[in-house]
Amino acid sequence: METVLALEKLESYTDRYIACHECDLVHPVRRLLDGEIAACGRCGAVLYQQRRNSMDRSLAFALTGLILFIAANMFPLLTFEMEGREQSNRLIDGSLAFWKSGYWELGLLVFISSVAVPFFSLISILYVLLPLKFSRIPKGFVYAVRSIEWLKPWAMSEVFILGIIVAFVKLTDFATVTPGPSMAAFVGMVIAITLANVTLDDRVIWRLEEDIRTGNEL
Amino acid sequence: MSTQKTAAELGAIGCHDCGLLVSEQFLESRQSHHCPRCRAPMHRRKPLSLAKSWAYLLAAAILYIPANMMPIMTVISFGSGAPDTIMSGVIHLAAAGQYPIALLVFIASVFVPLLKIGVLAYLLVSVQWNLAAKRRQRTRMYRMTELIGRWSMIDIFMISILVALVKLDAIATIEAGPGAIAFAAVVVLTMIAAQKFDPRLIWDVKEKTVK
Ligand SMILES: [Zn+2]
Numbered sequence: 001m002e003t004v005l006a007l008e009k010l011e012s013y014t015d016r017y018i019a020c021h022e023c024d025l026v027h028p029v030r031r032l033l034d035g036e037i038a039a040c041g042r043c044g045a046v047l048y049q050q051r052r053n054s055m056d057r058s059l060a061f062a063l064t065g066l067i068l069f070i071a072a073n074m075f076p077l078l079t080f081e082m083e084g085r086e087q088s089n090r091l092i093d094g095s096l097a098f099w100k101s102g103y104w105e106l107g108l109l110v111f112i113s114s115v116a117v118p119f120f121s122l123i124s125i126l127y128v129l130l131p132l133k134f135s136r137i138p139k140g141f142v143y144a145v146r147s148i149e150w151l152k153p154w155a156m157s158e159v160f161i162l163g164i165i166v167a168f169v170k171l172t173d174f175a176t177v178t179p180g181p182s183m184a185a186f187v188g189m190v191i192a193i194t195l196a197n198v199t200l201d202d203r204v205i206w207r208l209e210e211d212i213r214t215g216n217e218l
Numbered sequence: 219m220s221t222q223k224t225a226a227e228l229g230a231i232g233c234h235d236c237g238l239l240v241s242e243q244f245l246e247s248r249q250s251h252h253c254p255r256c257r258a259p260m261h262r263r264k265p266l267s268l269a270k271s272w273a274y275l276l277a278a279a280i281l282y283i284p285a286n287m288m289p290i291m292t293v294i295s296f297g298s299g300a301p302d303t304i305m306s307g308v309i310h311l312a313a314a315g316q317y318p319i320a321l322l323v324f325i326a327s328v329f330v331p332l333l334k335i336g337v338l339a340y341l342l343v344s345v346q347w348n349l350a351a352k353r354r355q356r357t358r359m360y361r362m363t364e365l366i367g368r369w370s371m372i373d374i375f376m377i378s379i380l381v382a383l384v385k386l387d388a389i390a391t392i393e394a395g396p397g398a399i400a401f402a403a404v405v406v407l408t409m410i411a412a413q414k415f416d417p418r419l420i421w422d423v424k425e426k427t428v429k
């Protein structure tokens with residue numbers, strides 16, 4: 001085991017040391033085993049972690065997520081039956097219904113958090129990882145990598161599932177409600193998006209980018 | 219082995235976006251404020267963190283009142299409407315015997331926003347008063363507020379589904395209410411308030427003031 005000394009002076013920049021993003025303390029970056037997590041010794045924040053085969057697994061989950069996203073948007077999520085009449089809704093219909101009834105702010109918020117951001121976060125991951133897989137750096141690479149982290153708080157598909165459950169319970173009191181064909185796809189998509197994000201390791205992304213860039217210059 | 223220093227003590231900045239540790243001298247020599255690796259703007263601390271965080275938090279706290287007083291949705295059945303506030307929605311669920319769901323909605327819609335507003339206010343005040351105690355605990359509290367805020371959106375998503383599904387004209391229709399806009403604003407504003415807060419400020423209080 002190598003002993004790494006605390007950093008005394010920094011001339012330019014380095015990724016062999018990392019400053020805790022929550023308390024600013026500088027730690028030497030150690031090599032981790034698969035599944036290991038490095039936490040800040042002072043405040044306990046997660047500094048970085050080692051994922052097994054991060055690149056391929058994240059890519060596979062993101063592709064699965066994208067396919068399931070399409071399926072989740074094509075068919076009804078729920079079907080509602082009352083007094084012999086039937087009504088069903090797709091994922092997008094909630095935002096449309098808000099929009100049409102004059103609550104455009106809510107329509108926009110629901111559209112962003114349950115449709116647009118989950119979709120674009122999958123696209124960002126694929127846009128970054130697919131070219132890297134073939135040793136290419138896509139246009140606007142740095143912005144795409146940063147957008148993955150930026151979009152994260154605003155993707156709320158997993159919260160939407162709980163919204164569906166509460167709506168379901170509220171309606172079963174006075175009507176018949178049945179899950180539609182898109183429900184399974186939607187739940188699967190949430191799992192795939194979560195796994196794509198969990199397996200993603202931005203250190204691997206930056207290392208690959210550097211390798212490709214310096215390789216091209218040689 | 220020498221003691222660890224903070225990036226600020228080293229005259230360096232950890233990139234918020236990619237984690238690269240960059241010397242401020244290097245940035246100056248390049249006349250740049252952007253990360254050499256990911257080109258994100260670099261700041262030693264989030265700019266105007268306390269002022270911005272307070273602004274979003276106060277706006278959220280004010281809107282919390284109409285969010286709870288005004289109806290978030292109205293069920294219109296055979297001509298007569300029954301407006302629901304957040305709390306009456308919880309009570310209806312409990313009265314129908316749906317205790318776990320009632321508890322879930324109560325926690326997500328009533329408890330979490332209040333807790334978040336309270337915790338953020340406490341963190342902001344503790345930094346402004348240069349409090350040095352319980353720093354690790356306060357950092358953990360901050361981490362928690364970042365994680366739980368999104369779950370308050372349950373009610374908004376629930377309403378969006380009900381409004382889209384229940385539109386059987388005279389038999390039954392569900393309409394959104396103005397309380398829902400105020401409530402959604404509370405959720406979004408507290409999320410932004412948490413993002414603007416810089417937890418490193420908790421640790422910037424000088425060690426010598428720790429007793
Ligand atoms: Zn730390």
Ligand SMILES: [Zn+2]
Pocket residue numbers: 233234235236237238253254255256257258
């Ligand atoms: Zn960076």
